[in-house]
Amino acid sequence: xxxxxxxxxxxxxxxxxxxxxxxxxxxxxxxxxxLELIRVARQTAGGDGDVLVSIFVNLLQFEPGSxxxxxxxxxxxxxxxxxxxGVDVIFRPGPEEMYAxxxxxxxxxxxLANALCGKSRPGHFRGVCTVVTxxxxxLAPHAAIFGEKDFQQLAIIxxxxxxxxxxxEIVGVPIVREADGLAFSSRNQYLSRAEREQAPVLRAGLVxxxxxxxxxxxxxxxVLEIARAQxxxxxxxxxxxxxxxxxxxxxxxQIVAPNSLIATAVFFGxxxxxxxxxxx
Ligand code: AMP
Numbered sequence: 001x002x003x004x005x006x007x008x009x010x011x012x013x014x015x016x017x018x019x020x021x022x023x024x025x026x027x028x029x030x031x032x033x034x035l036e037l038i039r040v041a042r043q044t045a046g047g048d049g050d051v052l053v054s055i056f057v058n059l060l061q062f063e064p065g066s067x068x069x070x071x072x073x074x075x076x077x078x079x080x081x082x083x084x085x086g087v088d089v090i091f092r093p094g095p096e097e098m099y100a101x102x103x104x105x106x107x108x109x110x111x112l113a114n115a116l117c118g119k120s121r122p123g124h125f126r127g128v129c130t131v132v133t134x135x136x137x138x139l140a141p142h143a144a145i146f147g148e149k150d151f152q153q154l155a156i157i158x159x160x161x162x163x164x165x166x167x168x169e170i171v172g173v174p175i176v177r178e179a180d181g182l183a184f185s186s187r188n189q190y191l192s193r194a195e196r197e198q199a200p201v202l203r204a205g206l207v208x209x210x211x212x213x214x215x216x217x218x219x220x221x222x223v224l225e226i227a228r229a230q231x232x233x234x235x236x237x238x239x240x241x242x243x244x245x246x247x248x249x250x251x252x253x254q255i256v257a258p259n260s261l262i263a264t265a266v267f268f269g270x271x272x273x274x275x276x277x278x279x280x
Contacts, residue, residue, distance in 0.1 A: 001083050005091045007098075007138050010091050016142050018143050019273045021047035023141035025132060028055040028092075029072040029186035030081045033176040037145045037194050038085045039165065044143050054135050059095060060106075061127030072186060091139060098134060103143040107133045107164075114150050115250040117274065120240050128153055129160050136166055143169040147176075149183050151263060151276045152250060175275070177203065183275050193267040199233035202266050205230035206277040213256045213279045220244040220254050223279075224262070230268055240265040242274060 004010040014021075022045040032272045034053075041051045055078055062068040075092075082090055090151045093174055106126050112118075113125035137145070154172050160169055175183050181203035182188065182196075191199060209227035217223050224242055231237050242253050247261040260279040 001079075001087055001090065003079070003092060005097070007090055007093060010089075010093075010138050013089065014065060014138070017050060019145075019173055019186065020045050021052055021139065021141045022049060022245050023052045023054065023135065023139055023144045025054045025056075025135055025144065027071065027186065028078050029055045029074055029185065029189075030078050031188075032151065033147055033184035035081065035085055036176045037147060038082070038087060039258055040088060040171060041143075041241050043228070044145065044171055046167075049142075051086065052089045052091060052138070052141060053087050053141055054091040056091075056093055056098065056131065058098075058127055058131040058137075059203045060099070060130055061124050063121055063123060067110060067187075067190075072189060081193065086241055091135070098131070105132045107160065109159055111161075112152065112156050114246065114251050116241060116243060120265065125153070125156050129156065132157060133160070134163075137167060141168055143171055145171045145173060148172050148276070149175045149185070151247075151261065155248075162270070167198040170228065181207075183273075185258045185273060187271055187273065190271040191268055192236075195236045195271065198236045199268050199273060201234045201237060202273060203233050206262055206264065210231060210277050211277055213260075220252070220256060220260075223256060227262065227264070230263070234268075236268045238267040240267060244265075244279075 022041040024041050026034050033208055045051050056086045057071050067116050093262045107129040118125055121228045158170050177183050180200040205227035207231055212226050213223050228242055242264040244260055244262050247259045256279055261276055263276040265274045
């Protein structure tokens with residue numbers, strides 16, 4: 001496994017590589033969700049291809065006053081997990097490698113990014129699109145793998161690739177969960193014991209809402225009410241948003257339709273967790 005910490009070194013590798021390259025962009029603090037993306041990357045790359053993992057805590061996608069400074073950066077452990085998972089290349093640039101102090105060009109998606117997380121995290125998806133574009137340019141992957149946990153991010157990346165003609169296949173991977181239903185997230189380690197015990201209500205609320213839709217409730221308001229009641233029963237939980245949207249345009253829907261999705265962000269104490277569920 002090779003580790004490149006500069007854009008120059010990564011570019012040299014790319015110039016020499018004749019193989020199919022599949023990229024898994026991450027911010028590190030790797031967990032079983034990331035490992036599933038790496039497994040899918042291997043499948044997508046084939047035995048002869050290279051699996052690339054980028055590890056970069058992207059300042060541009062953190063709002064001022066958020067957890068950028070305290071975001072976990074367990075370098076050694078991430079390396080070990082990548083090695084065990086059969087990763088070929090880690091690209092782990094320092095911040096100064098990726099951003100000039102007087103940077104003035106950004107990539108912005110202007111429709112989907114206004115929904116859901118975009119409302120509570122202004123500038124977040126601009127940061128995501130900008131860094132993903134840069135990673136695509138530096139590493140020139142044939143395919144890139146993203147998790148459905150960040151459903152809106154995946155939709156925005158697909159839109160960006162379509163609208164800007166990146167010749168890169170985007171592959172989505174279903175959410176990987178703990179046994180109690182909580183989606184793996186690097187931020188789960190911020191949770192106190194009490195918050196961690198309550199966090200599975202996020203999934204439980206979404207499942208209850210889906211079940212209600214499955215058994216015939218068509219009114220979004222009623223379906224969401226079921227999720228809200230379950231989530232708010234947890235004393236540590238504070239809902240940031242809970243919406244029923246169309247999975248393609250991310251616009252809210254009053255009536256459950258074939259392509260509906262419920263997406264939510266909930267604070268447990270200071271920690272904001274996201275989750276989503278497709279409706280039947
Ligand atoms: P992050 O390091 O949090 O930026 O995540 C990197 C990638 O891993 C993103 O595409 C996420 O959607 C994906 N991911 C994170 N957690 C999970 C999970 N529990 N299941 C599936 N994908 C995940």
